[in-house]
Amino acid sequence: MGTLILQIQCEAPMPLQQYLRGQAGISAHMIKQLKRIPDGITRNGSLLRTIDPVSNGDTVVLHLPEHCDHTPNPALHVPVAYESAHLAVCNKPTGMPVHPSMLHRTDTLANWFAAQYPDSGFHALNRLDRNTSGLCLIAKDAYAAHKLCRAVEKTYYALVPPGLTGSGTIDAPIAREQESVITRCVRADGQHAVTHYRVIAESPQCTLLACTLETGRTHQIRVHMAHIGYPLLGDSLYGGDCTLLQTQALHCGALSFTEPETGELIRLTIPLRQDMHRILKGETI
Known part of the structure; x- marks a missing residue:
């Protein structure tokens, strides 16, 4: 409590x-x-x-009143980038789901959190896909979750094929693909979705983008980039090239939010994921 x-x-x-x-x-x-x-x-x-x-x-x-209902797994290791009485920000590795499921019962971020903070609730405020890495903000109680649920600014970094230049905005509705539980697509009857992107680095084999979201639809960046012809490297679900990378090249590298109790503005940044950095530099993994 x-x-x-x-x-x-x-x-x-x-x-x-x-x-x-x-x-x-x-x-x-x-x-x-x-x-x-x-x-x-x-x-x-x-x-x-x-x-x-x-x-x-x-x-x-x-x-x-708070407690964590998830099974604790002390064997998991996740770096902590920031911690306070009401919040924790961790650097989630690729391959780790945020929440347990039938296929991932005890190897998730929630299981790690339950071992580290057994007397806290688990409220993930930016739900990263299993193979998306980077900063994940977790509220330890319902008060912090309520205060921050729509007040977190996030910057994602993505690798796409070369050719995209400058910056742009993708305003295209996203819906669930028919006859699929997982896959999303751009469709006229979908939910409103807006993604802003900006080219920040280029190499002969890929381009690094910084992406920010006005909305938070499932797979939004992945769907939008595929929609304009630049699917993320390693993103097999949406047609990405998996020659250099077998998981989508998407990393939450920056977060900013206001501490709910003190009102202090917190800005956090972490380096690009190592495999993405090596591909951008032309190195082999």
Whole structure:
């Protein structure tokens, strides 16, 4: 169980529930959960009801109900790029799923997280595909997940065949391919999807792009780049060349977000994945 300390800032006394829903941005669902926990909300060590008034300068502590339901696997190793009371950012390796499934029960990011943070919840805020590597932001509690669910800026790096120049925007709706559970495609009846790309490096055998998203559709970058004729290297699902690489050349290399408790702007960057870097430099893997 985590804790969230609120320093009340208000011009006039108001009911705690009004403050939590307004200034603090606490969801109604979380408030209901807190009310069910003995001493879920306290002020100066004493129980505080949501109907009680709070005043400027009060210190209110929320005891957040969290636990991780996934099977812990301490044998897994994932580098941590950033950690705070409410968040963890890790550098997910390629080949590791984020969530367990029938085929991956104990070898996922969630299983690693359960071993490292057994008293925290697991809320992955940018769900990277199994073979996409890079920064993955995980909220340890529902409060942080709620605050950050639409407030994370991400930059992905992708290798595509040579020939693409400059920068551009792909605005094309994405839908699930008929008779497929996994594959997506551009289709008029799909969901709105917008990808921005910019060429940042070139070599005789590939081009490195920086991509940012306005939307977060499944396989969005992979589908959009294939749609304009530049499928990612190694992306066999969408027609990519697998001669140099057998997994899609897609890496989340930068994240920025605001710490939910302190308001501090956090910017994180990590190097390009090693196999992508070597291909860009013309080296063999």
